[in-house]
Amino acid sequence: MGSSQAPWLKKRFYEVKIKSLGVASLKELGQLMGQLQQQAFRKAYGKIWDLTMAKVFTEAIASLAQYYDQPLRCFTFGDFQLTPTVEEFEEILGCPLGGRKPYLFLGFYTS
């Protein structure tokens, strides 16, 4: 087998559990909308539904978690670091969500 000697496996020293989000039913719901409705939805809420459709390989997130650098709050790799920024997330989630006043969670309101 020999795979246990592979150098990249040394880094993986802890197991990571990742919550899978179960988006299948959201996908179905979204597909109930026609072309026109989907366009209207994108206009009002950005790309959040399209993002839901992205198939996530939990394997990738588990590998990424091995590189999280807690004191620096970023992902440290061999010779570089990556930090997800507010701007990048704004782009990923679509414009109508970004460029506004940020939402600050202040505890629960009674509804």
Place this chain on the structure above:
Amino acid sequence: MDRGKQVENGVVGVPRKCLEAKARTLASQDEWAPFMDILTLLIFGVVLFPNVEGLVDQATIDAFHAFYDRKESPIVAILADLYDTFGRRCEKNSARIVCCTPALYVWLVSHLFRQEVRHICLLEGHHSCTKKKEANWDKLLASKEGVSVNWFPRWKEGRTGILISCGKFPNVPLMGTSGCINYNPVCHTLISSGDHLLGGMQPSLDHFEVLDTHR
């Protein structure tokens, strides 16, 4: 909405099934505006602020209200929750990573793979990227070097810069539904450029973290 509230593992929220059933009823009646609102609430609960399985919790409903009524952006809160879940994972070995994984995954793929076509839309580029499916992630991340990272994707062209500080403090504070956390882009650039200015700035670079006991 109050009537449908349930408590699961000490978290109060509306069951996902109820909302889905309601959305289906609205779709069959061609009531698209309320349908879209409920679909958005579901996406908020399931994808953007995931917490307890099968439940859209109160924090999510609050974030949705802020977005819907007060036009506030949930991006900062999503990012804060993301850093928070990774931080918790480091502290406690058994903790699970619960965050908006699709966004994180899209972000990761956008940096790691270079594509021949430079897409303007990040998601479009993500869908057309076929290499990600064949990748052995452990091997890929271990062998990745700075020069091969996609530092400047097409969608960033023409942008003016990024937020790296808050007032005099050289870090970006983030407030999420499960706690507050900050990140320090300045700190990273200083370290990576081998600069030793850090010593003098240390006090203000201190991290702060407030964890909420609700989660």
